Every structure is written in C-alpha cells, then in structure tokens.
Amino acid sequence: MDLLQQLTQYAFSGLSTGAIYALIGLGFAIIYNATGIINFAQGEFVMLGGMLTYFFQTVVKFPAVPAMLLAVMTATALGAAFERLTIRPLKRPTPLSLVIITIGGSIFIRGISMLIWGKDTHSLPPFSGSEPLTLAGATIMPQHLWIFGITLMVIAANKFFFYFTISGKAMRACSFNRTAASLVGIDVRKMVLLSFAISSAMGAMAGIIIAPLTMTSYDVGVMLGLKGFCAAIIGGMSSGFGTVLGGLLLGLLESFGAGLISSGYKDAIAFIILLLILFIRPQGLFSKAQTERV
Amino acid sequence: MKRQVAVVAAGAVLLFSLEAMAAGTIRIGALFSVTGPASFLGEPEKRTLEMLVKEVNAKGGIKGNKIELFVEDTQGDATKAMQLATKLIKNDKVVAIIGPSITGDTMAIIPLMEKEQIPLVSCAAGVKITDPVKKWVFKTPANDHVAGEKLLDYLASKKQKSVALLTVSDAYGQSGREQLKALAAKKGFTVVADESYSPKDTDMTAQLTKIKGTKAEAIICWGTNPGPAVVTRNVRQLGIKIPLYQSHGVASKKYIELAGLDASDGVTLPAGKLTVYDKLKKSDPQYKTLSEYDHAYKKSYGTEASTFGGYAYDAFELISEAIRKSGSTPEQIRSGIEQVRKLVGVSGLFTMSPTDHNGLDLSAFEMVKIVKGDWELAK
Numbered sequence: 099m100d101l102l103q104q105l106t107q108y109a110f111s112g113l114s115t116g117a118i119y120a121l122i123g124l125g126f127a128i129i130y131n132a133t134g135i136i137n138f139a140q141g142e143f144v145m146l147g148g149m150l151t152y153f154f155q156t157v158v159k160f161p162a163v164p165a166m167l168l169a170v171m172t173a174t175a176l177g178a179a180f181e182r183l184t185i186r187p188l189k190r191p192t193p194l195s196l197v198i199i200t201i202g203g204s205i206f207i208r209g210i211s212m213l214i215w216g217k218d219t220h221s222l223p224p225f226s227g228s229e230p231l232t233l234a235g236a237t238i239m240p241q242h243l244w245i246f247g248i249t250l251m252v253i254a255a256n257k258f259f260f261y262f263t264i265s266g267k268a269m270r271a272c273s274f275n276r277t278a279a280s281l282v283g284i285d286v287r288k289m290v291l292l293s294f295a296i297s298s299a300m301g302a303m304a305g306i307i308i309a310p311l312t313m314t315s316y317d318v319g320v321m322l323g324l325k326g327f328c329a330a331i332i333g334g335m336s337s338g339f340g341t342v343l344g345g346l347l348l349g350l351l352e353s354f355g356a357g358l359i360s361s362g363y364k365d366a367i368a369f370i371i372l373l374l375i376l377f378i379r380p381q382g383l384f385s386k387a388q389t390e391r392v
Numbered sequence: 393m394k395r396q397v398a399v400v401a402a403g404a405v406l407l408f409s410l411e412a413m414a415a416g417t418i419r420i421g422a423l424f425s426v427t428g429p430a431s432f433l434g435e436p437e438k439r440t441l442e443m444l445v446k447e448v449n450a451k452g453g454i455k456g457n458k459i460e461l462f463v464e465d466t467q468g469d470a471t472k473a474m475q476l477a478t479k480l481i482k483n484d485k486v487v488a489i490i491g492p493s494i495t496g497d498t499m500a501i502i503p504l505m506e507k508e509q510i511p512l513v514s515c516a517a518g519v520k521i522t523d524p525v526k527k528w529v530f531k532t533p534a535n536d537h538v539a540g541e542k543l544l545d546y547l548a549s550k551k552q553k554s555v556a557l558l559t560v561s562d563a564y565g566q567s568g569r570e571q572l573k574a575l576a577a578k579k580g581f582t583v584v585a586d587e588s589y590s591p592k593d594t595d596m597t598a599q600l601t602k603i604k605g606t607k608a609e610a611i612i613c614w615g616t617n618p619g620p621a622v623v624t625r626n627v628r629q630l631g632i633k634i635p636l637y638q639s640h641g642v643a644s645k646k647y648i649e650l651a652g653l654d655a656s657d658g659v660t661l662p663a664g665k666l667t668v669y670d671k672l673k674k675s676d677p678q679y680k681t682l683s684e685y686d687h688a689y690k691k692s693y694g695t696e697a698s699t700f701g702g703y704a705y706d707a708f709e710l711i712s713e714a715i716r717k718s719g720s721t722p723e724q725i726r727s728g729i730e731q732v733r734k735l736v737g738v739s740g741l742f743t744m745s746p747t748d749h750n751g752l753d754l755s756a757f758e759m760v761k762i763v764k765g766d767w768e769l770a771k
Contacts, residue, residue: 108598111595112598114595221650312594353598357598357599362561
C-alpha cells in the first residue's frame with residue numbers, strides 16, 4: 099500500500115466518521131438556535147435511536163422500517179417529555195442551571211436504559227449489504243453513503259423548515275428575541291417544546307443510521323454526544339453547513355492524526371483543536387463575529 | 393424481666409451455635425460484585441458457588457461437615473469490600489474467603505487478610521495479587537501474560553515473526569500491551585506497529601491503514617468488546633489479508649455476533665478451555681470437569697456457564713481439596729492449598745507452591761480459530 103493510497107484511506111475514514119459527528123452536531127445546533135440552551139442530553143437521544151431500533155427489531159420482532167419509525171417516534175415523544183418535565187418548570191432559567199439539568203437528564207436516561215436493556219453491546223444489520231465499496235484504492239462501507247445522504251437531506255429539510263415555514267420562522271424569531279417574539283403573538287413555550295422534539299428526532303435518526311457501523315449499547319451516547327458537540331462548536335452552532343464542516347474537519351483531524359502522528363494522541367489532537375477554537379474564534383470557524391448593537 | 397429475657401435469649405443463641413458446631417459446619421465467606429459495573433463477573437460467580445455448596449451439602453458435606461456459605465455484594469467498591477470482609481471475619485467467623493471479583497477490591501482487603509490470618513482465594517485476574525506472593529492470598533484466573541505467551545508461541549509455530557499491536561487504551565489493553573512487548577522482545581519477535589484506540593472508538597480504519605502499510609505478518613488486537621469487534625469489521629472493510637489475532641478477552645459468542653459471521657471468520661485467539669470443551673479430546677484431563685460444570689450450570693440457571701463462574705468454581709475446589717487433605721482451620725486450609733498438585737479445575741490444572749499462588753501454566757489456554765461462527769481448535 100503506497101502513501102497516496104494510505105492518504106486517500108485516511109481522508110475517507112475521516113470524512114465518514116466526520117459525517118456522523120456532523121449529524122449529531124446538528125441536533126445540538128437546532129436547540130441552541132431556537133432556545134439558547136445547549137442540550138447535553140443530545141447524545142442520549144442518539145443512543146435511544148439505536149437501542150429502541152434494536153429493541154423493536156430484535157426483541158419485539160418488527161420489520162426494519164416500522165421498527166425505525168417507531169424508534170424515532172418514541173424518541174421524539176421522550177424528547178418532548180424531557181423538555182416538558184425538566185426545562186419548562188424552571189422559574190428562572192439561568193444558563194448554568196440549564197446545563198446542569200440537561201447533564202442530569204442524560205445520566206438519568208442512561209441509567210434507565212441500562213436497567214431496561216442491560217449492559218450488552220448490540221449490533222444492527224446494515225441497510226444495504228456489508229460488502230465494502232472501493233473508490234480510488236480506498237474503501238468505505240455502503241452504510242457510510244447512507245450517512246452522507248441522510249445528513250444532506252437533514253440539512254435541506256432544516257433550511258426549508260427554518261426559512262419557508264411559519265413555525266420555522268417563529269422559532270428563529272424566538273432565538274433572536276424571546277420577548278419580542280411573544281409580543282407579536284408567538285407561543286415561545288410551544289417553540290421550545292418543538293425544538294426539543296425536532297432535535298430528539300434527529301438525534302434518534304442519527305443513532306439509527308450509525309448503529310449498523312458503530313454498534314450500540316446504553317453508554318454510546320456520552321462519547322458521540324461530546325464529538326457532536328465539538329462539531330457544533332467548531333461550526334459556530336450553525337444549523338446548516340457550518341456544523342457539517344465542523345464535523346468533517348474533526349473526523350479528518352482524528353484520522354490523519356491517528357495515521358500520520360500517533361493513534362495514542364488521536365482524541366487529544368481533536369480536543370486541543372476544540373480548545374484553540376474556543377480561545378481564538380469562539381464564534382466558530384465559519385461565521386463572522388457578532389457585534390452587539392446598542 | 394427484661395434482663396431475664398436477654399439471658400434466656402443469649403443462652404439459646406449459645407446453645408444453637410454450640411449445636412451447629414457439634415454438627416460440624418465449615419463457614420466459608422464470599423465477596424463478589426454481584427451488582428454494579430462488574431456484575432458480569434460477580435453474578436455467575438455467586439451462582440456457581442451457591443450451586444456447588446448445595447451440591448456438596450446434598451452429598452453430606454466435606455468429611456461429614458456441612459458447608460455454610462456467607463455471600464456478600466461488594467458492588468465493585470473497595471470500601472464496601474473492606475467493611476464486608478471485616479464483617480465476614482469478625483461476625484460470621486468464616487475460615488476462608490472466596491473473591492472478590494475485581495483486582496481493586498482484592499488489593500484493598502489483602503492487608504486485612506494477612507493481619508487476621510484468613511486465607512483468601514481471589515477471583516480477580518490482576519498480576520499484582522499474587523506477584524509478589526502473599527502468605528494468605530491465592531487467585532484462580534490465569535495471568536494475562538500466560539495468554540500472551542500462548543499466543544506468541546502459536547505465532548512462532550506459524551513463522552509470523554513481525555507483529556503489529558493494536559491495543560485498547562484501558563487497564564486491560566495497556567497491561568496486555570506491556571506484556572506482549574516484553575514477551576515479543578524475549579522471544580525474538582519484531583513489533584512493526586504499536587497502535588492504540590479508545591474504549592468507545594467506533595472506527596479503527598486509520599490505525600489499520602497504517603498497519604496495512606507496514607510489513608506486519610500478524611495483527612494482534614488486545615481489548616474487550618465492542619472494540620475488537622469494530623477492529624475485526626474494519627480489517628474486512630479494508631481488505632487486509634494479514635491474519636488477525638484477538639485476546640482471551642473476547643472468547644465468547646457475543647464477539648462473533650458483534651463482528652459478524654463474514655468478518656470474524658478465521659480470527660484466532662487464546663481461549664479458556666470452557667469455551668471449547670466440547671471440541672476437546674475426551675482424554676483431556678479437564679474434559680469431564682468442564683462438561684459437568686457446564687451441564688450442572690445449565691440445569692440450575694438455564695444459561696451457559698461462563699469462564700468467570702469458573703473462577704469461583706476453582707476457588708471452591710481449592711478450598712475443599714485443602715479441607716479434605718489437611719483440615720478446616722484457616723492455617724490448615726492455607727497450607728493445604730499450597731500443597732495442591734495437578735488439581736483439575738475449570739481454568740486449568742492447579743499446581744500451587746509457596747512461591748506460586750496462582751498455579752496455572754500455558755495449558756490453561758487453548759488456541760481457537762473462528763470458523764463459520766463457531767470455535768475450532770487451531771492447528
């Protein structure tokens with residue numbers, strides 16, 4: 099295997115893990131944009147997507163597609179319930195208490211899942227075959243193409259929702275100025291609920307399409323959530339291409355870091371980049387700094 | 393009045409305990425992490441021990457003495473292990489303790505056991521439990537380097553002398569990595585790649601691509617599920633033709649299920665004999681023990697016996713053998729275990745000595761190859 103082929107493979111590996119991070123990162127970005135909350139329980143909804151599909155498909159023995167739909171629906175309902183029961187009852191929500199609540203929520207969801215489904219890791223069958231595809235001397239799995247495709251679809255749907263529907267526009271209005279939004283008759287609480295439902299659904303979907311590759315267990319949410327969060331930070335919390343580029347960049351850094359420098363420092367390289375971005379460009383790599391207008 | 397009741401009660405307790413002693417009971421304690429993160433170890437250990445004690449008592453006990461078992465749950469917490477060990481020794485007056493399930497708990501209670509002079513037969517795998525040797529402490533699982541040595545001997549027989557290591561960055565993987573590197577240097581292997589991954593990583597193609605570019609003749613992956621399953625899938629995805637070896641940490645059907653039938657085909661690993669006992673020759677000294685244990689466990693609990701339960705099995709057998717041969721005081725049990733020669737257990741043949749408190753050798757493992765989703769003895 100010559101160097102060029104190796105480099106191509108690193109690029110492919112990086113892009114395919116990066117797409118996973120991007121998809122998870124988008125879930126963070128949506129809630130943040132609608133509510134200003136960073137939902138640290140987002141990773142758990144990714145886990146729920148995979149585990150619920152496993153549950154409906156292998157334990158209840160539904161066919162694949164209905165099992166996935168049911169999993170997304172259940173996770174969406176749980177996401178809405180999460181907002182209704184933990185975020186909304188807060189009298190004076192401060193960023194710190196919201197962070198602590200979502201972290202607490204994630205520990206709770208993880209614990210309950212462990213009690214229900216046990217600690218075993220489970221695998222799910224791939225959507226379309228397990229024969230690797232060869233492109234320019236490097237290989238990827240068909241499932242990676244599904245991940246790329248669905249990520250693109252999600253971005254398109256997001257753009258459409260936020261710019262061309264009344265609810266989407268109302269949600270953006272809430273993120274700009276809550277008080278003003280409620281003055282013009284937007285039900286802010288409903289919008290917050292909706293944003294949690296949407297991002298849970300997206301998290302679950304991400305969990306479902308990556309489970310055939312990465313396998314799933316009650317505790318996969320932590321690391322995936324963290325990586326998705328990094329992707330969103332690098333991308334400046336945008337709910338569009340910024341986060342996607344952030345995710346891909348993170349994936350590429352990891353894979354080239356592991357391949358060319360040392361696999362022992364793989365995670366360290368990624369997190370150092372994250373810290374640098376937070377220090378130097380806290381608004382993200384791809385967006386202009388916001389200026390406060392007085 | 394109150395006082396009289398107390399006196400009568402005390403008398404009754406004394407009478408009953410005297411009676412119990414007269415009937416000849418041997419009190420054995422056990423500390424397992426039945427709940428908590430290491431419950432996958434503690435649960436089968438507890439079940440195995442309870443099954444064995446029931447069996448022995450039904451047959452009239454050891455030399456006519458019934459066994460009374462006290463099982464406590466450490467929850468994998470060293471502080472709890474310490475409290476419970478004290479309780480077993482002071483309140484329950486046990487003559488020996490089996491367990492704990494994990495190395496941390498075991499290390500925590502070793503000073504207590506040495507001070508109280510009660511023999512401990514640990515079910516944890518850490519090398520430091522019996523190295524250096526402590527007078528009152530034994531352990532039944534084989535050391536990691538025994539599995540590593542078995543594996544490298546096999547590679548030497550296949551003339552695969554340059555190896556690539558891919559180890560998980562947790563305690564298990566890093567201890568395996570140290571042992572393998574030391575053994576490889578001693579046995580004349582060349583380590584051409586030394587890569588690692590995090591326990592929760594979901595893609596190892598970068599590391600494997602790097603390995604593919606080296607002159608490795610064998611890839612050794614050292615970890616516990618799910619990492620090794622991901623590695624196995626990635627090896628197939630990249631079309632790597634270098635033979636893949638795994639550690640005994642994945643010697644279960646779960647690994648084959650996770651890695652998939654196609655990808656796991658041909659993977660070779662050292663495994664405890666319980667995994668493949670039905671493939672062993674009937675003349676193998678362990679065959680009868682393994683088969684009986686597996687059948688009895690299935691009958692009692694409806695699931696397959698695991699290697700972990702085997703650790704408790706061996707601990708109980710060591711103690712019973714010592715009681716049969718020398719007697720049932722703590723000192724007699726301790727010296728009795730030290731004199732055990734070629735005792736057939738689940739993990740292997742135990743030959744203890746004052747300088748070896750583990751007693752297992754290379755014969756504890758068998759090289760197995762995965763063929764069409766099942767184990768076969770590797771030739």
